[in-house]
Amino acid sequence: MSQEDPVLSTRTHAADPGDPLRLVVLVKQVPDTSNVTGDAMKEDGTVNRAALPAIFNPEDLNALEEALLLRERYGGRVTVLTMGPPAAAQVLRESLYRGADEVILLSDRRFAGADTLATSYALAQAVRQLGPFDLVLCGRQAIDGDTAQVGPQVAEKLGLPQITCVSSIAGVHTASPFGEQRTVVATRSIEGGYETLAATLPTLLTVTSEANEPRPPSVKLVLIYKDAAAEALPDYDDSYLNPDHDAAEVCLTAVDGRAVCRAKVVQWDAEAIAAGEDLIGLRGSPTRVKNIESVVLAQADARMVEPTPGAVAELVTELIEEHILG
């Protein structure tokens, strides 16, 4: 937050002159479960991610959008964190295109096979490494598992309060019944209604698709990062965010033509987050997939009826006579 960036100043100045917010967004690259093919599952029951198109988990985009909106309102810094294979850097790149300030990839073979508990442990350890923060945001749930567990589990590991299923954030308030401590006021969806809660910062929020319409990538930011990449890594057109590469730093060209290093994909492994070996990956996962059954449909034995007026009328009559209709 030191100097004004002439190129990246997509944010407006804070309307509320409070302290800037240190925002951490947890995101996940997920297989597009609406496009599942036969070889999507491995023998051991884990997901063969290579066989599927990978996308930014939809509700994580809503979480990122909330973070960007909060930054626009109060000022601050948005750090995006993901855990996954090197290819997951794609969601970090997309986060940069939307205005994230800093992105971190948590990647290590030892993280593989993690269930929600081991995942939340690794994410919580990484958030700790980032230093002080005000809000952790993530999507309510990921479309590959639909568990909605990682958010509350990260909150518990960090000793944070939580508000899950957030459909709107009213704002961050300085004055509060809690004295000097800042609070965030947010509304969460419950069965048949909603509830509004106030939580002291730091806190964790999980965000639903109701919260907002995520902004598309900024053409300006895409061009900036692409150009910067081309300049920084001329031989590596699109791999500037490949964390395996030593020069994964993204440099931007300032107005005066000076290269300003602004954002890079920082890759952290198990050591970087001081993770306990027994708490990550498959070893740190209490649950096991016992078996997986592809959903094989039984041969249809439905009685087929032609979509003609006569046939439909006949069926309706029959259902009425059997006292099923009416």
Add this chain to the structure above:
Amino acid sequence: MASGQVWVFAEAEAGQVAEVSLELLGRAAELATALKTQVGAVLCGSGVSELGPTLIAHGAHTVYAADHPDLAAYLAQPYARVLVTLIRTYRPQIVLYGASSTGRDLAPRVASALRTGLTADCTDLRIGSHRVREHTYNDLLWQIRPAFGGNIIATIVCPQHRPQMATVREGVLRMPTADPARSGEVLLVPVRRALDVDTATAGERKSTTAGTVFLEPQDFAVSLVERHREQKRVNLKAARIIVAGGAGVGSKEGFALIQQLADTVGGVVGASRAAVDAGWVPHDHQIGQTGTTVRPKLYIAAGISGSVQHRAGMDQSARILAIDTDPQAPIFSVAHYGIVGDLHKVLPLMIQAYRSKGGAAQYAAVGATHGEGQG
């Protein structure tokens, strides 16, 4: 109160036990029988002890009631504190939660604190074994759920950590019959605010009754500002006929046709997740794994391809009529009657046929009984 019970977190809402908690008690009783153990239920709230007999009538042998004014509103942290304390004290082998807004908020927090496994939105729970190389784990909870966008059904186990925990949506399990003659005990859980015991030394804390819950100041970092909850406007579970629309309906306006058929035959409008996500229909109409599970006399699925999550919520219907343009749509595999065609053409035909036959017949019948038809 031997350890190793099968527990249910009993959600209390407006002085009543949530239906999903009673449904879970029914299954918990079956699991406990298989495991030769008993059923426990955990109640949290203010003035909730009086709900104990309801839980016992539905299958609980022991009700652990954490009844304290500070627990009046559901908040994740103090409720998690209660559960974690009780689980550590009494060591149940299984803990089940409703996959409600409360259960889905609470259970992961408890699982994380206890460093144990949790499986969300199970569609079935059974007792079985699991073999890892030479070692066989017996009497494990098989936690069965669709995963991966519903393309697979996974059985999850938690072999080495306790308790084994799972959430289940309302309506997935059958409601057990209440038996007021059943006996059980209600155990009042001592709950104390840490402020009350600030002066107490650590030693004194230790010497208090086992299972005393100490609510810490940091447990109240979240406060409830406002709560607005309405009774469900649609009662899908009680409907005898459901006319459900899916992606094939195509638009919000298209649902007028679904509504028209439902009105004509005296049914209730249902919807697939796709239609709800598209904003054509409110969420309380959603049928399936992440909505309501229904068992009507007749289920008419119009423009619903029939993902496994949707089918899980309706395949127990007595009769299913599926209408879809795609003859390969999975919905036809669970249907008793299938019409391959455009619902926008087929539904008007059905309305017309019903009005000319059923409607007239019904009108005549009503007229004969009451002297006047009601249309």
